[in-house]
Amino acid sequence: MMTDAPLILWFRRDLRLADHPMLTAAVATGRSLIPVFILDPETEATGAAARWRLGLSVDDFAQRIAGLGSRLVLRRGPAGDVLDRLIAETGAAGVMWSRLYDPASRARDGAVKAALKARGLIAESHPGHVLFEPWTVETGQGGFYRVYTPFWKAVKDRAAGAALPPPAALRPPTAWPASDRLQDWHLGRDMHRGAAVVAQHQAVGEVAARARLDRFLAQSVGDYREARDFPAREATSRLSENLTYGEISPRLIWHAGMRAHHEGAAGAEHFLKELVWRDFAWHLMYHTPHIATANWREDWSRFPWRDDNPDAERWRRGMTGEPFVDAALREMYVTGTMHNRARMIVASYLTKHLLTHWKVGLDWFAQCLTDWDPASNAMGWQWVAGSGPDAAPYFRIFNPASQAEKFDPDGQYRRRYIAEMSRTPGPEALAYFDAVPISWGLDPAARYPRPVVDLAQGRARALAAYARRDGVD
Numbered sequence: 001m002m003t004d005a006p007l008i009l010w011f012r013r014d015l016r017l018a019d020h021p022m023l024t025a026a027v028a029t030g031r032s033l034i035p036v037f038i039l040d041p042e043t044e045a046t047g048a049a050a051r052w053r054l055g056l057s058v059d060d061f062a063q064r065i066a067g068l069g070s071r072l073v074l075r076r077g078p079a080g081d082v083l084d085r086l087i088a089e090t091g092a093a094g095v096m097w098s099r100l101y102d103p104a105s106r107a108r109d110g111a112v113k114a115a116l117k118a119r120g121l122i123a124e125s126h127p128g129h130v131l132f133e134p135w136t137v138e139t140g141q142g143g144f145y146r147v148y149t150p151f152w153k154a155v156k157d158r159a160a161g162a163a164l165p166p167p168a169a170l171r172p173p174t175a176w177p178a179s180d181r182l183q184d185w186h187l188g189r190d191m192h193r194g195a196a197v198v199a200q201h202q203a204v205g206e207v208a209a210r211a212r213l214d215r216f217l218a219q220s221v222g223d224y225r226e227a228r229d230f231p232a233r234e235a236t237s238r239l240s241e242n243l244t245y246g247e248i249s250p251r252l253i254w255h256a257g258m259r260a261h262h263e264g265a266a267g268a269e270h271f272l273k274e275l276v277w278r279d280f281a282w283h284l285m286y287h288t289p290h291i292a293t294a295n296w297r298e299d300w301s302r303f304p305w306r307d308d309n310p311d312a313e314r315w316r317r318g319m320t321g322e323p324f325v326d327a328a329l330r331e332m333y334v335t336g337t338m339h340n341r342a343r344m345i346v347a348s349y350l351t352k353h354l355l356t357h358w359k360v361g362l363d364w365f366a367q368c369l370t371d372w373d374p375a376s377n378a379m380g381w382q383w384v385a386g387s388g389p390d391a392a393p394y395f396r397i398f399n400p401a402s403q404a405e406k407f408d409p410d411g412q413y414r415r416r417y418i419a420e421m422s423r424t425p426g427p428e429a430l431a432y433f434d435a436v437p438i439s440w441g442l443d444p445a446a447r448y449p450r451p452v453v454d455l456a457q458g459r460a461r462a463l464a465a466y467a468r469r470d471g472v473d
């Protein structure tokens with residue numbers, strides 16, 4: 001079938017060609033296709049590192065699209081207005097996109113869909129960002145899951161559907177609408193000196209994501225379960241960075257993990273369980289959108305968290321004097337990501353030893369992470385803080401010193417990121433000082449700071465605050 005009016009393909013966090021349900025459906029219409037990426041206010045609101053990293057992804061994807069005889073048109077402005085203008089310019093029959101599940105995207109996409117439908121235009125959304133869409137996983141009573149283990153049991157044997165092949169070509173329109181130039185968007189403007197440092201740690205785009213998956217399955221999946229907690233080791237997949245921008249589909253990872261599991265790879269099932277935590281986070285965000293902005297459990301609203309404060313600023317700068325905590329925060333500043341165990345430790349330290357609201361930490365992660373994911377970030381912070389669904393109880397306070405002894409026994413991770421702890425600091429430790437704003441006035445030759453809080457006193461203060469809050473938890 002060939003129809004004259006083109007279709008607009010509105011790409012957002014689905015910057016790949018393989019296993020892309022919307023792309024497959026669009027090609028099947030036989031229409032000419034106009035791929036578009038829109039820098040709308042929702043996207044502009046993304047934190048500094050994630051916005052910069054998104055630009056790398058868009059650039060890579062534009063090249064892949066060009067390889068199929070097509071183009072990625074770039075436009076800026078509110079998505080509804082931009083799409084209206086493009087439809088007027090091209091005579092397009094409508095728009096297709098892949099669904100997102102955070103409140104801002106849902107509000108935007110719902111309005112776009114209603115407006116297009118009211119004009120009798122095509123307005124089609126497709127799955128692909130998660131394994132199982134949030135409304136398709138229900139408890140026996142027909143509600144949503146608040147606890148992970150039953151969620152895992154409900155999905156682990158479900159068919160995820162076969163992964164779709166990439167299209168061989170995309171039929172171009174007879175005339176191309178004008179496009180912005182990516183560099184004119186200045187997506188890295190808030191990264192300052194950091195971009196050059198963080199860039200060395202990114203694996204951008206679909207090809208790099210596939211290589212990461214293959215390498216992980218060939219080298220690391222076997223002892224994933226035991227090794228994944230040791231931050232100095234290269235034991236995890238690091239695919240969170242690619243999943244965030246849709247450079248690889250979770251379904252492709254799922255099938256590859258399942259194959260490894262059936263072939264007897266010891267850690268494969270555990271890896272799949274972690275992947276399903278990501279789905280669970282989106283499940284929670286869809287059903288309880290307040291998870292990103294307010295205590296998930298309402299009875300926590302009376303907990304005496306401190307708002308932003310000077311101790312939290314030392315935390316942000318990796319200058320708390322608690323080496324495991326500081327190494328982790330510096331790792332994030334240098335690489336754009338942080339090891340999962342380290343995320344739990346810095347979150348516990350901020351919300352318990354420093355008695356500071358989890359929102360302060362969530363916001364800093366949103367600024368610094370290149371794998372920032374609104375759902376996993378919110379779930380992770382509230383899980384550690386104790387205010388979230390299926391959360392660790394507040395009184396379970398990680399001791400960063402004993403965690404370091406257990407998970408960084410030879411101090412490799414701490415030395416890798418803390419220049420002040422070594423006479424001959426390595427490149428990552430020094431890179432931190434190249435990346436931070438000059439205004440912070442940090443110097444690798446300075447003495448490592450004294451602890452901002454005594455661990456025993458911080459723990460006692462947290463427990464006292466918890467005890468005073470009757471009704472909490």
Ligand code: FAD
Pocket residue numbers: 228236237238239240241243271274275276277278279281338339340341343344347365369371372373374376377378380381384
């Ligand atoms: P692997 O161990 O290889 O796991 C494979 C995949 O499973 C990951 O890529 C990820 O998609 C998923 N996954 C693994 N662990 C988790 C988890 N605990 N929760 C949800 N999904 C998981 N993850 C993000 O992607 N973005 C965030 O912004 C984010 N913020 C976090 C904040 C806090 C306070 C905490 C405790 C965790 C956060 N996580 C976040 C979850 C987790 O730390 C990362 O997904 C993980 O470190 C990514 O490394 P990896 O890709 O090597 O994971």
